[in-house]
Amino acid sequence: MKTTRRRRSGERVRWWTYALLALAAFACLFPLYWMFIVATTDTATATNLPPEIVPGGNFFHLAGLVFSTVPFVRSIVNSLVVAGTIGVGQAVLCALAGFAFAKMRFRGRNALFLFVVLTMTVPTQLAIVPQYMIISSLGWVDTLQALIVPGLANAFGIFWMRQHISSAISDEILQAARIDGASTWQIFWRVAFPLVRPAAFVLGLLGFVTAWNDFLWPFVVLKSPEMYTVQIAIKALQNSFNIDLGLAMSGSFLATLPLLVLFVFVGRRMVAGIMNGAFKG
Amino acid sequence: MTTSISPTKASLPPAPPVQAARRGFTETVAPYAYITPFFVLFAVFGLIPLLFTFYVALFDWNPIGEHVFVGLDNFSRLVGDVRFWNAARNTVSIWLLSTVPQLLIALVLAHLLNHVRLRLALFFRMTMLVPYITSVAATAIVFVQMFDRDYGLLNWLLGLVGFEHIDFTQSVIGSHVLIAVMVTWRWFGYTTLLYLASLQAVPRAIYEAAAVDGAGGVRQFLHISLPSLRPVIVFTIVTSTIGGLQIFTEALLMNRGAANTCGPVRQCQTLTLFLFEQGFIQFKFGYAAAVGVALFVMVVVLAGLNYFLSTRIRPVKG
Numbered sequence: 001m002k003t004t005r006r007r008r009s010g011e012r013v014r015w016w017t018y019a020l021l022a023l024a025a026f027a028c029l030f031p032l033y034w035m036f037i038v039a040t041t042d043t044a045t046a047t048n049l050p051p052e053i054v055p056g057g058n059f060f061h062l063a064g065l066v067f068s069t070v071p072f073v074r075s076i077v078n079s080l081v082v083a084g085t086i087g088v089g090q091a092v093l094c095a096l097a098g099f100a101f102a103k104m105r106f107r108g109r110n111a112l113f114l115f116v117v118l119t120m121t122v123p124t125q126l127a128i129v130p131q132y133m134i135i136s137s138l139g140w141v142d143t144l145q146a147l148i149v150p151g152l153a154n155a156f157g158i159f160w161m162r163q164h165i166s167s168a169i170s171d172e173i174l175q176a177a178r179i180d181g182a183s184t185w186q187i188f189w190r191v192a193f194p195l196v197r198p199a200a201f202v203l204g205l206l207g208f209v210t211a212w213n214d215f216l217w218p219f220v221v222l223k224s225p226e227m228y229t230v231q232i233a234i235k236a237l238q239n240s241f242n243i244d245l246g247l248a249m250s251g252s253f254l255a256t257l258p259l260l261v262l263f264v265f266v267g268r269r270m271v272a273g274i275m276n277g278a279f280k281g
Numbered sequence: 282m283t284t285s286i287s288p289t290k291a292s293l294p295p296a297p298p299v300q301a302a303r304r305g306f307t308e309t310v311a312p313y314a315y316i317t318p319f320f321v322l323f324a325v326f327g328l329i330p331l332l333f334t335f336y337v338a339l340f341d342w343n344p345i346g347e348h349v350f351v352g353l354d355n356f357s358r359l360v361g362d363v364r365f366w367n368a369a370r371n372t373v374s375i376w377l378l379s380t381v382p383q384l385l386i387a388l389v390l391a392h393l394l395n396h397v398r399l400r401l402a403l404f405f406r407m408t409m410l411v412p413y414i415t416s417v418a419a420t421a422i423v424f425v426q427m428f429d430r431d432y433g434l435l436n437w438l439l440g441l442v443g444f445e446h447i448d449f450t451q452s453v454i455g456s457h458v459l460i461a462v463m464v465t466w467r468w469f470g471y472t473t474l475l476y477l478a479s480l481q482a483v484p485r486a487i488y489e490a491a492a493v494d495g496a497g498g499v500r501q502f503l504h505i506s507l508p509s510l511r512p513v514i515v516f517t518i519v520t521s522t523i524g525g526l527q528i529f530t531e532a533l534l535m536n537r538g539a540a541n542t543c544g545p546v547r548q549c550q551t552l553t554l555f556l557f558e559q560g561f562i563q564f565k566f567g568y569a570a571a572v573g574v575a576l577f578v579m580v581v582v583l584a585g586l587n588y589f590l591s592t593r594i595r596p597v598k599g
Contacts, residue, residue, distance in 0.1 A: 013400075017393045021401075024390055025408040028470060032415065034434065035423045093318050100315040112316065119323055121519070122331065123580045125527050125553065126573040129560045130330035130337060133344075153322035184311040213416035215530040216553070220561055231418045238422060238537060245426050252419035259414045267407045274410075274471065275478035 032256065039250040062250040069240050069247065071226050072254065075233040079212055079255075082144055082229060086151040087208030091200040094154055098161025099188050103174060113162070119155045128220060135221055142223040151211055157203050164199040164276075165192060202273030205266055212259060230255040334573045342567035355571035365572065367547055368555040369579070371457065375551060376525035378461035384517060386469045388510075391476035392502055397485075406477075409470025417467065421534035424463050425450060450535055456549035460531045472517050479513045480506055515591045522584045526576065529553040552576045 041056035066072050100106070101113050124131075131150070132141075140146040169192055177187045193200070218229045228236065230251075237251040263270070338355055342348040359365050394405060412420070427434045428449040436446040449455040483505065491501050532554045536544040541558045543549040550558070552572060560569030 013396050013398050017396065017399070021390070021393055021399075021405050024386075024470075025405055027466070028408050028411050031420070031423050031427065031466070032411065034427060035419065038423075038426060096315045097319050100312040104312040104315075106312040109312070112320075116316075116319065119327065121523065121584065122327065123523050123527060123577065124327040124331060125529075126556065126576045126580075127327070127330035127334045128556070129566050129569050129573060130333035131326060132560075133333075133337075133566075134325065134330060136344075150322065150326035153319050153326065155319070155323070158316075158319060184308055188315075209414050213414075213418075215416070215418055216557070219533075220557070231416050234416075234418045234422065235534065238534065239540075245432075248422050249426065252416075252422045256415055256419050259416075260411075263407075263411065263414050267410060268403065271403070271406045271410060271474060274474050275481075 032260070035249055035253050035256070038246055039253040041246060058246070059250070062246050063254060065247055066237065066251045066254060070228065070233045070236050070251075072230075072233055072251065074226050075228045075230045076255075076258070078144060078227065079229040079231075082147045082151070083208045083211040085148050086211040087204040089148075089152045090154045090157050090207035091204035093152060094157030094161045094203060095165070095193055095196060095200045096188065097158045098163075098165050099192050101158065102162045102165040103169070103171075103192070104184070116155050116158050120159070125216065128216070131217075132220055141221055142227050143221075144227065146221045147211070147214070147218055147229070150217075151207075151214075154203075154207060157207070160203060161196065161199065164196050168199070169195050198269070199273065199276075202269055205262075205270055206273070209259060331577075334570045334577070337567055337570035338574050340567040342565075342570070344564050344566055348567070351567070355568050356574075358568070359571050359575060364547060364550075364555065365552075365575070368550050368552045369575075371453075371543075371547075371549055372526055372528070372552045372579075374457050375460050375464075375528055375549070376522070378457055379464035379528075380518070380521045380525050382461070383465045383469045383472060383521065384514070386465070387472035387476050387517075388507075390469070390473040391480055392506060394473065394477050395480040395506075406474065409473055411470070412467045413471045415467070417463075417530040418534060420463050420467060421531045424459065424466070425535060428459050428462075451544060451548070453548045456535060456544065460528065460535070460549060463531045464525065464528065468521070472521075475513055475517060476510055479510050483509045511591075515588060518587045518591050519584050522587050523580055526580050526583065527551075527553050529557065533557075552579070 037053070037055055039062060040059040097116075101109065101116075135141055135146045138146075140149075173191060173195075174187055177191045182190065212229075213231065214229075215231045215235075218232050219235065222228055222232055225233075225236065234248060234251045234255055238248040240247070339350060339352060340348040341351045341354070390409070393399075394402065399405075426432075428436070430436060430446050430448045430450070433449075440446060447455055449459045487505055488501055491505060496504065528551050532543040532549050532551045533540050535549055539545050541554070541562050543551070543554055553576065556569050556572040556576065559565050559572060563569075
């Protein structure tokens with residue numbers, strides 16, 4: 001695509017195209033910049049008018065307050081454990097199921113796959129009361145596995161990995177491995193998975209981000225502050241002081257920073273992954 | 282890549298006879314073993330709770346006390362509950378305010394980004410994904426501050442050009458707009474990328490032929506881009522309906538003083554927040570489940586209606 005340099009319709013890019021795209025980019029970035037401004041400004045100046053437009057010097061003071069108000073380090077560790085396990089787990093489980101649906105012959109395959117696709121349209125969040133009752137009867141209330149185990153299922157991920165495996169892996173390679181005496185598991189793990197690892201990586205990233213940012217379910221099942229994920233810690237910070245916006249903003253900024261840093265390194269692959277997994281007519 | 286769910290032609294060949302004898306059973310159950318985790322997890326944490334919701338809704342169900350069968354009482358109370366109708370109204374209002382602009386903005390931006398000569402293309406694409414990786418909780422906190430009546434940046438700017446300050450969080454329409462802005466901010470970039478991917482799959486030759494025939498940018502957009510985007514537009518309409526009707530976090534973080542009702546007069550309490558309030562603040566599991574059933578019906582009807590409408594309406598013939 002890049003090499004042929006074809007144009008959309010023979011026209012050059014107009015200045016207003018850049019103007020509109022720059023406006024969209026500004027709209028995307030400004031709230032985060034603003035979060036940083038308020039996170040570095042003490043309450044008195046945060047409520048100044050006109051508002052401060054440059055960061056203040058209070059970042060470490062406020063960050064210190066965040067860490068002393070809620071067990072913030074612990075909540076970051078909790079979030080890392082939950083989101084990390086879900087990301088890796090989804091990547092492997094979805095690749096495995098996607099491999100079975102794409103490359104294996106078994107009775108009921110098409111009906112089962114249709115079922116997987118249909119589950120994507122079920123709004124399971126509104127079954128939250130019985131979900132809580134099930135977690136409660138398992139004795140998992142206020143534990144991290146209450147977040148991890150249900151989070152491992154991802155119908156979209158199975159659909160997605162099946163698409164990638166169908167298009168990226170030829171049957172000849174699998175047949176060659178079979179003739180060499182490999183078992184089905186070995187064919188998956190040694191041959192198929194390495195070939196779709198980039199797609200599985202992006203899927204794992206999306207799972208990580210979604211789990212890191214999840215709110216309602218952790219809010220319902222986590223009770224004690226030392227089990228909080230960062231999102232619930234932010235909510236606790238918002239509750240803790242009546243006036244102090246800087247504190248909640250500081251917590252929000254600290255909770256978002258790890259993902260922003262991650263995004264600088266893997267954002268390009270996430271963009272490509274989302275666009276490759278998309279509908280194409 | 283296509284999105285068809287038809288069976289793939291290819292299949293892993295069966296194990297050669299020598300090995301088939303040795304590990305026949307293992308090889309037969311292997312595909313089922315590979316897909317089992319999903320089905321077990323979905324059954325335990327998705328399907329069973331969903332079905333159980335309909336059952337719990339028939340009870341006066343106290344989580345620590347007993348539960349008494351009350352038939353359809355919860356539903357008849359729901360029909361007469363002004364708080365429920367208020368939440369339903371808020372939910373539909375917020376959903377419309379957030380979905381329609383989001384999809385329109387994404388259409389325009391995808392069209393602009395679909396220019397091979399565009400510089401900084403990767404920068405624009407990556408930037409648009411930044412809101413998506415920002416958590417809803419952080420988004421809510423920063424937007425509520427920016428839209429604050431007294432100290433918010435937006436009202437300060439409005440004041441500079443001589444407008445009255447708008448009390449976003451305390452008014453009905455203001456709080457709906459604020460939540461819609463948050464939802465739109467979070468999702469428009471993601472949707473843009475989905476649309477862009479679809480646009481890029483359209484052969485350039487079609488655009489070139491249209492240009493030769495004298496079709497300008499707008500006509501190319503209406504007659505080539507839009508029809509080829511139909512499947513992905515239907516997809517995003519249905520998914521944003523399912524998501525938009527379940528908005529929770531933005532509403533919960535809107536008003537610190539009365540978080541569970543999204544303000545003193547429930548001005549932006551969504552159905553999911555009402556469900557949460559009934560279930561986990563009032564501990565009326567039966568009544569909360571009835572709200573869940575109502576929400577389920579609403580999602581199915583509106584998503585189905587949207588699917589029906591968006592697949593039936595044909596583009597203008599050109």
